[in-house]
Structure formats: structure tokens, C-alpha cells
Amino acid sequence: MAVKDFMTRKVIYISPDTTIAHAADMMREQGLHRLPVIENDKLVGLVTEGTIAEASPSKATSLSIYEMNYLLNKTKVKDVMIRDVITVSQFASLEDAVYLMFKHKVGILPVMDFGQLFGVITDRDVFKAFLRVSGYGEDGIRIRCLVKDEAGILSKVLQLISEKGYNVAHTVQIEAEPGFVTIEVQIDGQVDTDSLQVALEEAEIEVESILPTVAKKI
Numbered sequence: 001m002a003v004k005d006f007m008t009r010k011v012i013y014i015s016p017d018t019t020i021a022h023a024a025d026m027m028r029e030q031g032l033h034r035l036p037v038i039e040n041d042k043l044v045g046l047v048t049e050g051t052i053a054e055a056s057p058s059k060a061t062s063l064s065i066y067e068m069n070y071l072l073n074k075t076k077v078k079d080v081m082i083r084d085v086i087t088v089s090q091f092a093s094l095e096d097a098v099y100l101m102f103k104h105k106v107g108i109l110p111v112m113d114f115g116q117l118f119g120v121i122t123d124r125d126v127f128k129a130f131l132r133v134s135g136y137g138e139d140g141i142r143i144r145c146l147v148k149d150e151a152g153i154l155s156k157v158l159q160l161i162s163e164k165g166y167n168v169a170h171t172v173q174i175e176a177e178p179g180f181v182t183i184e185v186q187i188d189g190q191v192d193t194d195s196l197q198v199a200l201e202e203a204e205i206e207v208e209s210i211l212p213t214v215a216k217k218i
Contacts, residue, residue: 003097004090006129007111007119013038016045016078020052023077027052034108036117037081043110043117045081052080087112088121094129097121128218135170135186137216141193142186144208145200149181157183160199166191186213 013036014023023035027049037045088097088109097109107123131137143161147153158168170186193210200207 001094001129001133002090003088003092003094003111003121004118006094006125007090007121008125009119011036011117011120013117014047014077015039016076016081018077019073020047020075020077020080021073023047024049024052034122036085036110036120037077038117042115043085043087043112045078045083046085046108046110047077047081051082054080085110089113090118094121094126098126101126131218133170134172134184135213137218138169138186138188138213139215140169140186140188140213141191141210142184142213143196143200143210145183145185146176146180146206146208147183149175149179153181154183156203157185157200157205160203160205161185161187161196164192164196164199166196182208 012026012030012032014026016037016039027033027035034046034048036043037047086100086104086106086109088100088111090111090113100109101107101123109121110117111119111121135142145157147157154171154173158171161168167188168185169188172184174182174184176182191210197207197210
């Protein structure tokens with residue numbers, strides 16, 4: 001999975017000379033928490049709700065409303081923006097992007113290649129990617145099996161399902177207790193769950209659950 005397959009391509013950005021009052025208004029109107037700062041077609045920084053909050057007068061300040069508004073409209077994004085921005089290539093794996101977010105405790109990575117901004121990958125994009133990969137929101141059946149962690153076990157489960165004439169849409173394998181793994185399989189369409197469960201258990205595959213899934217818009 002590459003970053004380019006999940007990134008947000010339509011990027012809303014601002015210039016360094018934008019006031020923080022206007023930047024805050026843009027974030028509120030667009031439902032965003034961060035904005036890339038672009039100057040002469042180059043990424044020069046990142047402004048976030050946190051940086052704006054730090055630059056805004058405290059509620060305990062003695063300034064009047066007029067003075068606070070004056071300060072917010074006078075302070076520029078370039079005065080408060082993050083200049084050392086962590087970026088990622090569109091050709092990097094999604095896992096690399098998640099690792100960078102986790103390591104640097106950030107919720108957005110501008111996607112840069114050859115000095116050009118191609119998009120951004122955010123924590124919300126990662127959440128959507130997880131839902132897509134796991135098959136969430138699709139009609140069908142989800143089977144959860146606990147099996148021994150041994151070579152060929154995944155292909156064995158998938159072959160049994162395929163022999164029943166069912167289409168496997170997604171699979172996820174998760175480490176379980178020592179020596180075992182949990183395999184989750186998303187199957188398209190209608191399924192004779194009783195017959196499938198019997199076939200799996202006869203092959204010594206422990207079925208933890210078989211549950212219907214309903215289509216949902218992500």
C-alpha cells in the first residue's frame with residue numbers, strides 16, 4: 001500500500017503572510033486542524049490549531065476585545081508556523097507514513113516529491129485506509145478463526161472457503177496467543193454459514209465467530 005493510494009490530493013493551503021485570524025477562520029469553515037504554508041510553490045511550514053492557540057491571547061489577559069482582535073489580525077502565520085515539517089514521499093508505503101506520524105507525534109504529513117507538494121496524508125486518511133483494507137462497510141460475512149501459526153495455514157483457510165464457491169474479499173492476520181494467529185476473512189454476498197463452519201471445523205480450524213456485515217458508506 002503506497003501513500004499515493006490513500007493521500008488527500010486536494011490540499012487547502014495558505015501563505016506565510018496570512019493572518020492567524022484568517023487561518024483560524026479557514027480551518028473552522030473547512031473542518032481542518034492544520035494547513036500547509038506555501039510560498040512561491042514551495043512548502044515553507046505548517047500551521048495548526050495548537051500553534052494558533054499558543055499565539056492567541058489567554059482568556060485571562062487584560063487586553064480588551066478590540067486589542068485582542070487587533071493582535072490576531074496583525075500576527076502573521078509566518079510568525080507562528082512550524083518550519084521544520086516532517087514530510088513523506090507519495091511512493092513510500094502507508095506503513096512508513098504511519099510510523100513517521102507515530103514517531104513524531106503528528107497527525108499530518110505533506111506528501112512531497114521533487115520539491116513539489118502532491119497532497120497530504122492525515123490520521124483520518126489512515127483510518128479510512130484501515131477500514132478499506134479490513135473490508136469494513138461491505139455486504140457479506142466476516143469469519144474469525146483461531147489457528148496454529150504454521151506455514152500454509154492461511155492458504156488452507158482460503159482454499160476451504162473457495163471450494164465452497166465463495167469469494168474472499170479481504171483477509172487480515174493478527175498475532176494471537178503464543179503459537180497461534182487470528183485470521184479474519186471477509187466474504188462477499190450470501191453464505192451458508194452453518195455449512196461453512198462445519199467444513200472449517202472438520203479441517204481442525206477453530207471458528208471463533210461468523211457475523212454478517214452490512215454495507216456502510218465510508
